[in-house]
Amino acid sequence: MAYSDIQKTEFNRVTENLIEITWTYVNLLEEFPRLDEQDSMSWKQMFVAWANEFEELYGHTNWIESEKTYPEAVEEFAKEKILQWAGIRKYICVGKHIEGITLNPYEWLLEKGQDVKLFESEAEAKIYLKTNGYTDEDMEFLKFEEVWH
Incomplete structure (x- = not known):
């Protein structure tokens, strides 16, 4: 396969959301080890969907004037999504x-x-x-x- 056939990922707001959601998942693993029981492909698909959903909901937020910072908002969003999807209420x-x-x-x-x-x-x-x-x-x-x- 030629190098030109490889898809390149661009760093943008959605990929930043994806990274933040992944970090939240990793941090939650210590407290909720049962999160690791789900297969990784399902998690990856959900992380991408949630990164896009977060951007749709918060993409136009002025983080300077917001009550929450971007890291606080994305972590709260991700924690709720991750735990609910894993059946933790x-x-x-x-x-x-x-x-x-x-x-x-x-x-x-x-x-x-x-x-x-x-x-x-x-x-x-x-x-x-x-x-x-x-x-x-x-x-x-x-x-x-x-x-x-």
Whole structure:
């Protein structure tokens, strides 16, 4: 095969997105080793599709005026896409500082079996808390954190 027959890749915004998505995947592997159970060809195809999708959604973003930087936006986008595609879902857990002292670490709302209680959304967590005696003022001191499981 002659050199002129080889397709050359051009560095542009979509290839930059592709690189960022790949880095996000590599960083997530440590925390979620089951990501490696999918075949690499499927991942590659999804990375390309997501790089294009990110460009369609954010291609005209003025990153100087944006609330998020480009690396933050693409990492958040990629993390959500990667974990959802692997069947890992996002939940909300509720915590508060031990004894209400902000220097203390968080303690988390638990299920009866001592597992952290997970909610589908922050709204669902707040409804649960209200039905269990929490007021809006009480909830101002709680942390609603996203977790992937």
